[in-house]
Amino acid sequence: MRLWQKNPDLWFLELVVSGCKVSAGSNGKVAWSQSSSGPSNASKGPPRPLRRFFQGLDPRSTANLFLNAVCTGEKTINNEDCFILKLETGATILKAHSTPNTQIVHHTIWGYFSQRTGLLIQFEDSKLVRMKAKGDDSVFWETNMESVIEDYRYIDGINIAHSGKTAASIYRYGKSLNHRGKIEETWRIEEVDFNIWGLSMDCFLPPADVKKEQESEEQGM
Numbered sequence: 001m002r003l004w005q006k007n008p009d010l011w012f013l014e015l016v017v018s019g020c021k022v023s024a025g026s027n028g029k030v031a032w033s034q035s036s037s038g039p040s041n042a043s044k045g046p047p048r049p050l051r052r053f054f055q056g057l058d059p060r061s062t063a064n065l066f067l068n069a070v071c072t073g074e075k076t077i078n079n080e081d082c083f084i085l086k087l088e089t090g091a092t093i094l095k096a097h098s099t100p101n102t103q104i105v106h107h108t109i110w111g112y113f114s115q116r117t118g119l120l121i122q123f124e125d126s127k128l129v130r131m132k133a134k135g136d137d138s139v140f141w142e143t144n145m146e147s148v149i150e151d152y153r154y155i156d157g158i159n160i161a162h163s164g165k166t167a168a169s170i171y172r173y174g175k176s177l178n179h180r181g182k183i184e185e186t187w188r189i190e191e192v193d194f195n196i197w198g199l200s201m202d203c204f205l206p207p208a209d210v211k212k213e214q215e216s217e218e219q220g221m
Contacts, residue, residue, distance in 0.1 A: 001013070001015035002014045003057075004162075004199060004203055006198070006199065006204065007028075008030045008058070008060070008061045008064065008111070008153040008191070008200075009026055010026060010027065010028050010058065010178060010204050011025060011204070012024075012026075012203055012204050013025065018193065020035055020036055021035065022034070022035045022036075022147070023035075025204055026154065027201075027204065027205060027206055028050050028186055028204075030206060030210065031043040032206045032207065032210045033056040034207050034210075037061045038208045040206070040209050041210075042206070042210045044098070045065070049206055051125075051145075052105050054161060055121070055123060055149050055161060055187075055215040056120055056149040056152065056161020056162075056164065057160060057161065057189075057192075057208075059209060061161065062111070062120055065087070065109070065111075066085045066087060066109075066111050068087065068107040069085035069086055069087040069109075070085065070086050070087075071083055071084065071085055071086075072084045072085070072086045073172065073216040074115075074178065075112060076106050077112055077122050077148070078117045078119050078121065078148070080114045080115075080116065080149075081114070081115045081116070082112040082113055082114055082121055082122070083112070083113050083115060084110060084111075084112055085110065085111045085112075086108065086109070086110050087108070087109040087110075087111075088102075088106070088108055089106070089107040089108070089109070092106065093126065094106070095105065100132075101131065101132050102129055102130065102131055102132065103129070103130040103132065104125070104127065104128070104129055104130075105130055105140075106126075106127065107112040107126070107127045107128075108126045108127075109123075109124070109125045110122075110123070110124040110125070111123055111124075112124075112205050117152075119152055119161075120149055120161075121144075121148070121149060121151075121161060122146065122147065122148050122149065123147045123149065124144075124145065124146045124147070125144075125145050126142070126143070126144045126145075127142070127143045128140060128141070128143075129142075131142045131174075133175070133220075137174070137175050138174050138175075139172065139173070139175055139177070140173050140174050141170065141171075141172050142170070142171040142172075142173075143168065143169070143170050143171075144168070144169045144171075145167070145168045145169075146166065146167050146168075147164055147165070148164055148165050148166075149161045149164045150162075150163050150197050151163040151188075152165075152166050155192045155193075155194070156194050158194075160192050161189070162187070162188060162192075163186075163187065163189065164186075164187055164190040165184070165185065165186050165187075166184070166185045166187070166196070167181045167182065167183070167184050167185075168182065168183045168184075168185075169181070169183075170182070170183075
């Protein structure tokens with residue numbers, strides 16, 4: 001996997017899963033994803049940082065994310081006493097990220113920060129999406145993710161997490177179709193560097209079809 005970042009809303013991710021190449025990115029105006037097995041997809045609403053940045057890779061993005069969070073208590077995780085910060089996504093942002101066929105009902109985020117070091121030890125988020133259908137029939141997708149973040153090391157004076165584990169559960173219900181799934185991931189960072197020479201804006205350009213769609217929307221405004 002390769003991951004480049006110029007600022008929280010300017011990033012590019014590329015990885016290969018089971019022989020299928022997957023890429024995603026944001027040029028500061030639109031976020032998108034693409035795979036070798038399908039067409040490109042642009043995300044609705046304003047671009048947002050990649051979730052991976054909140055797993056100990058980008059302290060600035062993490063601090064900005066929890067800027068308006070509320071402390072709801074304390075919890076011990078891996079022998080670390082932590083403060084629990086909770087953030088509810090506002091109605092305006094939920095509406096901006098919804099589409100004519102989907103409604104984001106809620107999106108809640110929790111951060112568990114060490115009382116000793118101030119570092120993020122665990123990151124959780126829960127999202128409920130309603131897929132609109134004809135009549136009163138709707139399908140709901142509930143996603144819950146939990147990441148445990150470990151092995152912080154200093155790189156150029158910045159404390160960066162180098163490993164962790166993520167567990168994601170997906171629950172689909174509605175229309176008499178109930179389905180549960182679970183995915184687990186263990187990750188390790190091999191190399192981190194800052195101020196990469198030659199990292200230009202061209203590295204963050206979206207695919208041609210997404211760029212064309214974005215230009216058409218801007219002209220229509």
